[in-house]
Amino acid sequence: MNDAEQTLDEALAVFDFGAPEAAVGRFGRGHVNDTFCVRPVSPQGRCFILQRLSAAAFRRPDQVMVNVIGVTEYLREKIAAAGGDPSRETLEVLRTRSGAGWYTDRLGGVWRAFPFIRDACSLPAAGTPEVFAASGRAFGRFQRLMDGYPAGALYETIPRFHDTVDRLAKLRTAAAADPLGRAGSCAAELTFALEREGDCSVALDAHRRGELPLRVTHNDAKLDNVLFDTRTGEAVCVIDLDTVMPGLAINDFGDSIRSGANRCAEDERDQSRVRLDVELFAAYTAAFLEGAGGILTPAEIEYLPWGARLMTLECGIRFLTDYLEGDVYFRTERPGQNLDRARTQFTLVRDMEARWKELNAIVRTAGGI
Numbered sequence: 228m229n230d231a232e233q234t235l236d237e238a239l240a241v242f243d244f245g246a247p248e249a250a251v252g253r254f255g256r257g258h259v260n261d262t263f264c265v266r267p268v269s270p271q272g273r274c275f276i277l278q279r280l281s282a283a284a285f286r287r288p289d290q291v292m293v294n295v296i297g298v299t300e301y302l303r304e305k306i307a308a309a310g311g312d313p314s315r316e317t318l319e320v321l322r323t324r325s326g327a328g329w330y331t332d333r334l335g336g337v338w339r340a341f342p343f344i345r346d347a348c349s350l351p352a353a354g355t356p357e358v359f360a361a362s363g364r365a366f367g368r369f370q371r372l373m374d375g376y377p378a379g380a381l382y383e384t385i386p387r388f389h390d391t392v393d394r395l396a397k398l399r400t401a402a403a404a405d406p407l408g409r410a411g412s413c414a415a416e417l418t419f420a421l422e423r424e425g426d427c428s429v430a431l432d433a434h435r436r437g438e439l440p441l442r443v444t445h446n447d448a449k450l451d452n453v454l455f456d457t458r459t460g461e462a463v464c465v466i467d468l469d470t471v472m473p474g475l476a477i478n479d480f481g482d483s484i485r486s487g488a489n490r491c492a493e494d495e496r497d498q499s500r501v502r503l504d505v506e507l508f509a510a511y512t513a514a515f516l517e518g519a520g521g522i523l524t525p526a527e528i529e530y531l532p533w534g535a536r537l538m539t540l541e542c543g544i545r546f547l548t549d550y551l552e553g554d555v556y557f558r559t560e561r562p563g564q565n566l567d568r569a570r571t572q573f574t575l576v577r578d579m580e581a582r583w584k585e586l587n588a589i590v591r592t593a594g595g596i
């Protein structure tokens with residue numbers, strides 16, 4: 228048994244899954260954490276999600292867990308008060324047999340478990356405007372539910388997470404160091420990113436001028452981080468709460484658009500297939516505003532298209548940086564995957580730039596500004 232298998236076995240023994248497990252297998256499409264599904268022998272038994280937090284992403288996984296426990300307990304109360312079902316509409320951190328919220332293995336890996344949310348799944352693509360709108364309502368509602376959460380209680384789990392200026396600086400450093408000699412293979416992509424240096428500070432500058440308030444935001448609002456009810460198609464639960472931190476609402480909107488308002492995979496190899504789908508964009512915008520229930524200011528609404536453009540640019544910058552650094556942050560299944568991911572993001576940015584007026588008009592109409 229190798230170290231990874233041994234620590235998985237250790238973690239399995241630490242949590243009380245209530246019944247002997249029949250199978251434990253890798254699960255989901257997340258790029259960061261190691262996710263397993265724990266299935267019981269009896270088909271009537273409960274399934275669980277068991278995760279090892281990414282050491283590359285989180286320097287203090289214990290602080291991530293303090294945040295996640297605080298946020299889920301708060302959401303539980305809010306959802307119950309609104310007449311919802313907290314056991315389906317938010318995550319629940321499963322305690323270890325000794326009552327702890329997480330487990331640290333002998334190699335320092337941090338593990339946590341959640342009851343599996345039944346009859347729900349994440350989707351690789353939005354498919355229809357109705358489905359994408361459902362995710363928009365869910366993220367808008369998340370924004371509204373978190374409106375009263377004490378921001379000071381949250382640790383910054385990844386410093387400068389959505390500081391696009393800093394992300395560009397890190398790309399520059401990676402390209403200059405070029406540890407694997409890959410810079411030559413992505414010269415056009417590097418130029419694309421560096422030419423947009425002026426854009427990188429647009430949201431941060433608006434925040435500094437007092438136009439965009441800090442809120443408690445999700446910060447990883449991609450389509451994959453919403454579970455949909457397999458029977459009704461409605462969005463049930465916003466998951467992946469590791470980056471809930473003070474942030475900008477436009478970034479959550481933007482991450483969703485980046486990941487869902489297109490008809491191609493995030494790592495599409497054929498760039499001629501990559502386009503922003505304006506119908507999906509419009510459906511998400513209306514639903515996100517509906518879910519947010521009027522908490523967003525006119526300035527935040529005005530800047531939503533910038534959220535989309537910047538989150539897409541920033542994510543492309545991050546994929547490209549990771550490609551240059553040797554694919555150490557985002558999980559890859561094939562060589563060149565992070566470069567393909569970066570290219571797709573940049574093609575989407577170019578398309579957003581070309582349709583800029585149209586996107587702004589859609590947002591103004593939906594937001595009534």
Ligand code: ADP
Pocket residue numbers: 254255256257258259260261262276318341342343344345347348349451452454466467468
């Ligand atoms: P990562 O940070 O690596 O993206 P996530 O927390 O998003 O990890 O989990 C990866 C995937 O596992 C999700 O996209 C989802 O499909 C599934 N998942 C996570 N938590 C649950 C849960 N409680 N119930 C059902 N599925 C879940």
Ligand code: GN1
Pocket residue numbers: 256257258259260284446447449451452467469470493542
């Ligand atoms: C990661 O963890 P996951 O797969 O939901 C990443 C996001 C990126 C996204 C790109 C903590 O999200 O920031 O936008 O990949 N999460 C973290 O698909 O870095």
Ligand code: MG
Pocket residue numbers: 257258451452467
């Ligand atoms: Mg995820």
